[in-house]
Amino acid sequence: MAGKPPVGGGRMSEELEPAAALYRGEVMHARLRPVPHRFAYRVFSLLVDIDRLADADRMTPLFSVGRFNLLSFHPDDHGALGRIALRDHVEALLRAKGADVAGGRIRLLCYPRVLGVGFNPLSIYFAEDAAGRLAGIVHEVRNTFGERHAYAIAIRPGELDETGLRHQAEKAFHVSPFVPAEGTYRFRIAGPDRRVRVHILERDRDGPLLVAAFRGERCALDTRGILAACLRAPFMTLKVIAAIRFEALRLWAKGVKIHRRPSRACARLP
Secondary structure: OOOOOOOOOOHHHHHHOOOEEEEEEEEEEEEOOOOOEEEEEEEEEEEEEOOOHHHHHOOOOOEEEOOOOOEEEOHHHOOOOOOOOHHHHHHHHHHOOOOOOOOOOEEEEEOOEEOOEOOOOEEEEEEEOOOOOEEEEEEEEEOOOOOEEEEEEEOOOOOEEOOEEEEEEEOOOOOOOOOOOOOEEEEEEEOOOOEEEEEEEEEEOOEEEEEEEEEEEEEEOOHHHHHHHHHHOOOHHHHHHHHHHHHHHHHHHOOOOOOOOOOOOOOOOO
């Protein structure tokens, strides 16, 4: 009896899959110390094949690529902000880590713009090699200072199996004034297929500090799917931005230590 297909799919799954899909779900953040702090809210994410944007643009009247709409995807919001093509950008990042994804499918999991407004604290590129195997991941992180950093990771033997992907990266980017700039991220990812699960544990010198997670169920990027997602999580982008500010205020009220932003320039995407 055949086993489960490898995470990341393959050529057959690529041919059968639409150019883009939505994942409706929930984001959760939990601070473990020095005081417990947890919040969760409904969101929806977009998964898009970056080589099939023209196909995605034709999927429904309520979604556009590079143009205003109820939901939209703008390539220049991501990667090198339009200075080079998304594929070239991702290939270069992963090539520097020893992963060859030339000729392979690259899919991006991110928040779409909603009525022209967008903000992505974390976007994830799933990059396959020419044989259809997941070969690399790029985690694109943004902070509220308008800065970005890309954690490019080549998949090593033993990190990927039928249950998903496990890997880690040393923290190299200031995200929040309530979290030290030094630490380690441990990632667990399952999917994206019918479901997607992203779990991130941040550790500092004293041990586990923060947990962030996203759990989503796949739905079609069509008129019905978009309307259902927007009704379930109305004003999503504004909610994401407001949540960052509101939860920061709650942490400050709880007396959580504020860490100064490093004086050195934070890394920006090339």
